[in-house]
Amino acid sequence: MQKVRVLIVDDSALVRKVLAAMLESDPGIEVVGTAPDPLIAREKIKALNPDVLTLDVEMPRMDGLTFLENLMRLRPMPVVMVSTLTEKGADVTLRALELGAVDFFTKPAADLANTFMDHAPEICAKVRTAAGARPRERTTVTKVEKPDLSLSKLDVTPRLSADAVLPRAQTPGSRGGQRIICIGASTGGTEAIRVVLEGMPPTAPPIVITQHIPAAFSGPFAARMDTCSAMKVCEARDGQPIQAGHVYIAPGNQHLLVMWDGARHVCRLHDGPPVNRHKPAVDVLFRSMAASVGAATVGCLLTGMGDDGARGLGELKEIGAHTLVQDEASSVVWGMPGAAWKAGAAAEMLPLDQIAARLLALAHTPIPTVAARVGT
Known part of the structure; x- marks a missing residue:
């Protein structure tokens, strides 16, 4: 069975290291490379042709949303955003989903080195799903306007009905x-x-x-x-x-x-x-x-x-x-x-x-x- 090939894009060396360890704990996933910013990621996408990209938002030289928008226009591919679990992070992540990201994964707010690995089953499941997803341009419809009124872990939680x-x-x-x-x-x-x-x-x-x-x-x-x-x-x-x-x-x-x-x-x-x-x-x-x-x-x-x-x-x-x-x-x-x-x-x-x-x-x-x- 062919492995899902993943490229990790994040400006934090710690996050890149821990994410790689999390993903490679799954025998069906292979991390083919990492990149500290979108410009390096662009070259590695060309060279490595990954199946899935994990993408941070705040990075040097180009922010994740700008890179995602360019990527979806020029070379659409499955992307899983890696974001912070905050209100600001929520707004940015929702915008990323509008631009074409398949899914998102939220980083723990504290003690990253010791708690991030606990979420390995969740991120692995999201990456496997993303590999089979169909990235697409933003769907546009004829919008009906408002009237002017001056106005837990995926693999271990018990499956209950x-x-x-x-x-x-x-x-x-x-x-x-x-x-x-x-x-x-x-x-x-x-x-x-x-x-x-x-x-x-x-x-x-x-x-x-x-x-x-x-x-x-x-x-x-x-x-x-x-x-x-x-x-x-x-x-x-x-x-x-x-x-x-x-x-x-x-x-x-x-x-x-x-x-x-x-x-x-x-x-x-x-x-x-x-x-x-x-x-x-x-x-x-x-x-x-x-x-x-x-x-x-x-x-x-x-x-x-x-x-x-x-x-x-x-x-x-x-x-x-x-x-x-x-x-x-x-x-x-x-x-x-x-x-x-x-x-x-x-x-x-x-x-x-x-x-x-x-x-x-x-x-x-x-x-x-x-x-x-x-x-x-």
Whole structure:
């Protein structure tokens, strides 16, 4: 089996040394070279032709974002960003994902020499996934403008099902009289979500989203999406009412559930264990939608590694909800949507640039009655 060939670009000699040791602990990965800045990296890419690049942001002679933008224009290749777990680092990393980076890995804030190696399984998994990803130019869509209102370790975390947070409801049903759209995504999802939200009008039905993302990144990600979408986008808060024209994004360290409080649907945050090794987990969101929104749900799985969300999407389809997934050609990684499609959990599969319009169309179809769903 051919090894994934990696070039490490970082101005810190310590980081280059530790990253190389982390990656080469995986028998399927070979570090073919390192570079202290983008100009040297440019020559080594030509000479070594690596499969994947790991790229720091702050470097001498040329910053990582400028180099990434040039790289994606002249020689597109899979890139995993290595960034700091701070609010500033989050903004820069999200910009890197917009420019075409496949994924990112966050460096520990302190005691790098002693703690970095603990994250070897995570960075190795990201590099292996990136090697099979399809780097692409930024997708552009006709953006719907806002109205002027003057306004833990991947390989060792136990793999639990959504039952660990929310048992499957025995009698799911539609409540509240409105459609709610739910979206799940992982690797490549920050850009896919942008494309979907840019296609939504300010009066669109409410949207709830679980994107696999660190806690320090979810707030900046929601703020960035708010500038992209005509809808009002926010990081979800516990007890927050769910309203049309609004988008609610799961915080990076808590599961997001949608619950019925007797009068309306609200966001509920749950500090339970990781599900499918993720927190937040898409299966948890989808399970809560099946229980509280029922057949009024419109469920969608976008690009991502693994299979989180596939089982939950299947539960939604079973109770009569509309379900769809992103197609393989437009996905950065066709793991989550592919697993759902192969399991028969999705009724439709569409390219990314068609998903917003289809979600809107489905969200405006009549909500089936209980009798219609059971065929009486």
